[in-house]
Amino acid sequence: MSSSVADAAPERAPSGAPPAPRALSRTLLSLVRREFWEHRALWVAPAVVAALMVLGALFASVKYRAPHADLSGDQGPWNGMTLFAVMQGFVSSPLSLVTGIVLLFYLLDCLYAERKDRSILFFKSLPVSDGLTVLSKLLVALVIAPLGVYALGLLASLALTGIWQVNAVLGRLPAIPGWDLGGWLQAELALLLCLVVAALWYAPCAAYLLVVSAWARRNPFLWLLLPPVVAQILERVAFGTHYIASFIAYRLFGVWPILFSHVRLGHGRAFALGSGLAQLDLKAVLTDVDLWLGLAAAAGFVFAAIRLRRYRDDT
Amino acid sequence: MSAVIEARGLTKSYGATRALDGVSFTVEPGRIVGLIGPNGAGKTTALKAILGLTAFGGELSVLGLDPRTQRDELMREVCFIADVAVLPRWLRVRQALDFVDGVHPRFDRARATEILSRTDIPMASRVRELSKGMVTQLHLALVMAIDAPLLVLDEPTLGLDLLYRRKFYDTLLNDYFDRDRTILLTTHQVEEVENLFTDVIFINHGRVVLAASIEDLGNRYQQLTSAGDQATRARALHPFYEREVFGRVAMLFEGRSAAELGALGELRTPSIADLFVAKMQGSPNT
Numbered sequence: 001m002s003s004s005v006a007d008a009a010p011e012r013a014p015s016g017a018p019p020a021p022r023a024l025s026r027t028l029l030s031l032v033r034r035e036f037w038e039h040r041a042l043w044v045a046p047a048v049v050a051a052l053m054v055l056g057a058l059f060a061s062v063k064y065r066a067p068h069a070d071l072s073g074d075q076g077p078w079n080g081m082t083l084f085a086v087m088q089g090f091v092s093s094p095l096s097l098v099t100g101i102v103l104l105f106y107l108l109d110c111l112y113a114e115r116k117d118r119s120i121l122f123f124k125s126l127p128v129s130d131g132l133t134v135l136s137k138l139l140v141a142l143v144i145a146p147l148g149v150y151a152l153g154l155l156a157s158l159a160l161t162g163i164w165q166v167n168a169v170l171g172r173l174p175a176i177p178g179w180d181l182g183g184w185l186q187a188e189l190a191l192l193l194c195l196v197v198a199a200l201w202y203a204p205c206a207a208y209l210l211v212v213s214a215w216a217r218r219n220p221f222l223w224l225l226l227p228p229v230v231a232q233i234l235e236r237v238a239f240g241t242h243y244i245a246s247f248i249a250y251r252l253f254g255v256w257p258i259l260f261s262h263v264r265l266g267h268g269r270a271f272a273l274g275s276g277l278a279q280l281d282l283k284a285v286l287t288d289v290d291l292w293l294g295l296a297a298a299a300g301f302v303f304a305a306i307r308l309r310r311y312r313d314d315t
Numbered sequence: 316m317s318a319v320i321e322a323r324g325l326t327k328s329y330g331a332t333r334a335l336d337g338v339s340f341t342v343e344p345g346r347i348v349g350l351i352g353p354n355g356a357g358k359t360t361a362l363k364a365i366l367g368l369t370a371f372g373g374e375l376s377v378l379g380l381d382p383r384t385q386r387d388e389l390m391r392e393v394c395f396i397a398d399v400a401v402l403p404r405w406l407r408v409r410q411a412l413d414f415v416d417g418v419h420p421r422f423d424r425a426r427a428t429e430i431l432s433r434t435d436i437p438m439a440s441r442v443r444e445l446s447k448g449m450v451t452q453l454h455l456a457l458v459m460a461i462d463a464p465l466l467v468l469d470e471p472t473l474g475l476d477l478l479y480r481r482k483f484y485d486t487l488l489n490d491y492f493d494r495d496r497t498i499l500l501t502t503h504q505v506e507e508v509e510n511l512f513t514d515v516i517f518i519n520h521g522r523v524v525l526a527a528s529i530e531d532l533g534n535r536y537q538q539l540t541s542a543g544d545q546a547t548r549a550r551a552l553h554p555f556y557e558r559e560v561f562g563r564v565a566m567l568f569e570g571r572s573a574a575e576l577g578a579l580g581e582l583r584t585p586s587i588a589d590l591f592v593a594k595m596q597g598s599p600n601t
Contacts, residue, residue, distance in 0.1 A: 019420040021391065030417025038405050119403035122454075124368065127390040128418050310386075313369045 027128060031136035032144060039110065042140070045102045046095055046149045050156040053091055057160050065172040083164070083176055085187045088157040092191075095156075099149045103141050107209035108220045110137045111309060116218075120309075130310040134210060134302060141206050142199040150195060154188075190280055194259070197285050201255040204294040207301030214308035255291065258284050319344050319378060319465055319497045320365060326372040327360050327521075334360040335371060336521035344464070345494040346528075347511055350501040351591060352518040358501040361518065362469050365499070366395055378465060391420060394458045395467040402450055404443035408436055415457055427460035430490070448479035455483060459491045466491070468500045484511055509587040517594050524594045533584045537568045541580025549579045556593035567593045 021027075036042055111134070114120040123133070167173040209224065216223040232244045261281045285291060320342035327335040334357045342348050352358050363369040367382030367389060375382060380389045402411065408431070416424045431438070434452050442450055451471065458466065472480040488511065492498060502508055515532070517525040527535065541549055542563040550557070552575065554566035567585055568576060576582050585593075 019391075021420050022418055027418050030414055033417075034410075034414055037407075037410055038403065114403070117404060118398065118401045119406075121368075121397035121401040122403065125366075125390065125395045125397065126415065126418050127387060127420070129387045311370060313363070 021127065024132075027132065028136060028139075031128065031133060032140055035106075035110070035137060035140045038113075039106050041102050042106055042145055043148065045098050046152055049094055049098045050091065050152050053094065054156055054159045054163075057163050061163055061167050061172065065167075066174075084157060084161055084184060087160045087164075088153060088187075088191070091156045091160065092153045095149055095153050099145060103145060103206075104209065105221075106145075107137070107141050107206055108213050108224060111210060111213035111305065112216055112220045115312070115314060131306045134214075134306045134309060137210060138203075138206060138302065142203060146195050146199065150191065193280055193282060197255060197259055197282070200285075200291060200295065203298040204301060205251060207298040207305065210305040211301050211308065214305045214312065217314060250290075251294070255285060255288075258288055317379070318342060318376075319346075320499070321374075321376045322361075322365075323374040324372075325361065325364055325375060327357075327364065327369065333521045335364070335373075337373070338518065338521065338523055340516050340523055340526050342497060342499060342514070344497050346513045347492065347498045347500065348514040348516060349505070349508065349512040349587075350499060350516050350518060351503070351505055351587075352501075352524075353503060353595060356519045357521040358503075358518055359469055360521075362395075362397075362467055362499070362501060366393065366397075366467060368397075392463055393465045393467060394461045394463045395469070396454050396458055396471050397469050398473070400447070400450065402442045402454055404441065406442050407438075408440055408442075408453060409438045411442075411453065411457060415461070419461055421462045422457075423460045423462065427456050430456040430459055430486075448475050451475060451479065451483060455486060459486070464496060466496065466498045468498065470501055470503070472502075472504075480507065484508060487511075505591050506586075506588040512587070515587060517591060519595055525590070529587075532587070532590065535569055536585050536590060537571055537573065537576055538583050538585035538589060539566045539568065539576050539580050540564070540583075541566070545579045549576065552576070556596065565589075 114123060161176070164173055164176060168175045212220050212224050228244065228248060232242070235241055235244050259280055259282070261284055262279055318341045320340070322341070323339050325335045325338040326333070336357075338357065338361060350358050350361060360369065360371075364371040364375060365377055365382060367386035370383070377389060378392050380392075382389055406414075412424055412427055415422050415427075431453070434449065434456070436445060436449050436453055442453070445453065455471075472483050475483070487498070500508070500511075512529060514528045515525070516523060539549055539554070540560070540563050546564045546566075549564075549566055552568060552571060554568050556567040557564055559565075563580075567589065573582060
């Protein structure tokens with residue numbers, strides 16, 4: 001191996017025994033890096049949102065002061081963990097929303113753009129299977145991007161806590177109450193489990209987007225929207241029902257009521273952050289038949305997307 | 316040594332159009348083979364079949380592998396440039412090296428860097444910032460650093476100016492080609508690359524019109540230029556093509572001896588371009 005690199009003699013002996021293929025992990029890493037090179041919105045958009053929120057907090061803390069704000073919730077006084085969790089929630093909501101939108105367009109575009117600009121002919125000239133290529137995109141959308149955004153949210157909330165701390169020292173905000181490390185770790189773990197549940201529940205949606213992306217000859221966005229909209233209208237006109245709309249809504253948001261079935265908000269009850277883990281009904285989610293039906297559908301969609309990338313010949 | 320490419324009766328239709336209509340040919344190792352035909356003749360379809368990019372009928376073996384079922388293995392042994400403009404426009408030069416290095420076991424990064432250092436291409440540029448000629452140089456640098464036994468090029472210099480085209484083929488011949496490698500190249504600019512080939516395959520309307528090595532062409536075909544009475548006598552020997560040049564007649568013969576024709580005018584081996592024109596106009600459905 002090493003000699004072939006240093007060997008500058010013109011009489012190289014190519015194509016002897018075929019060299020071993022690149023390790024799967026190295027190939028996969030290259031494929032994932034490629035996604036972030038091509039689709040820069042994947043990291044730029046969340047980074048900009050997080051930066052804006054931190055800047056906004058910085059600006060607000062200079063402009064306003066509330067040294068005697070009441071730091072007590074429905075379940076008694078807040079501790080530092082609660083404050084941190086509130087900040088993380090404050091940062092995470094817009095971050096998740098933006099990431100969701102970015103991922104939607106990413107998945108719709110990733111197998112379409114390479115056909116549109118014909119760069120698929122370059123990527124297909126390399127020894128990377130269509131299966132691994134499609135899986136790398138799913139991995140980016142369901143695991144790597146969400147984990148990255150989670151880390152970004154954590155960093156941003158640390159920055160917000162830092163800003164609060166400085167203001168507390170300056171007497172502009174009340175001091176942060178004592179920390180509850182165990183409770184904080186539980187809240188973080190609960191958030192990570194939500195990411196796992198989201199990855200499992202949204203896998204069929206993501207895989208379906210990949211199929212549309214691999215299939216559409218032009219305008220995948222239209223191909224995503226048009227069929228369900230037309231089907232809904234036809235259903236409404238023909239039967240006066242709205243099963244399709246409810247099905248889509250269920251597939252988009254249906255898992256969260258199951259996951260949070262223990263949580264009762266309102267009437268003096270608040271989400272008890274200190275016991276974040278106990279609040280999640282993970283068992284109900286993992287035994288939910290619709291989750292597994294969705295995963296089976298996802299497997300089918302992934303298979304379809306791989307076949308489409310392998311055999312669709314429109315370059 | 317067994318053949319690098321063995322094609323038997325390849326067929327492929329796009330709707331009513333037969334892009335490949337029973338194409339058979341063999342490519343031996345260590346050759347530079349020109350797959351030559353007019354636009355729409357089926358060249359690109361044949362290459363797509365060889366590279367496993369399209370479905371087709373017939374038997375095809377490339378380096379002992381079936382492109383339909385063993386494409387992933389095949390791509391470790393074959394390099395191809397499908398077109399000049401297929402490098403993604405968002406890719407940076409350095410990223411291109413990183414990426415190919417990360418996925419290709421036969422890629423020699425130091426060699427690619429060395430080839431690139433001889434060009435004006437900056438490592439930090441994106442493909443979209445490079446000129447068309449530079450993109451081709453970049454792609455060629457990537458491909459030349461891959462130590463693969465078979466290189467397939469589809470109209471690699473289309474749309475480039477003469478300087479870049481010359482440089483491209485010079486680099487290919489001097490720095491890349493050796494007897495262990497095989498190059499298959501399509502083009503419709505025959506006159507420009509005819510000194511490059513060791514073998515040619517003419518293809519038209521999805522059929523192979525002629526397949527021969529350059530040495531064979533010299534033995535099989537003669538071009539006779541004559542006039543007047545000599546031309547009439549030559550015509551009796553059934554040339555398969557003739558045209559008038561400045562009052563004299565150039566005729567192409569197949570399988571005639573130099574002794575037979577020598578007395579009838581000026582004899583020489585036809586250029587590939589002349590043969591191409593003759594064969595294309597003489598082939599069916601034109």
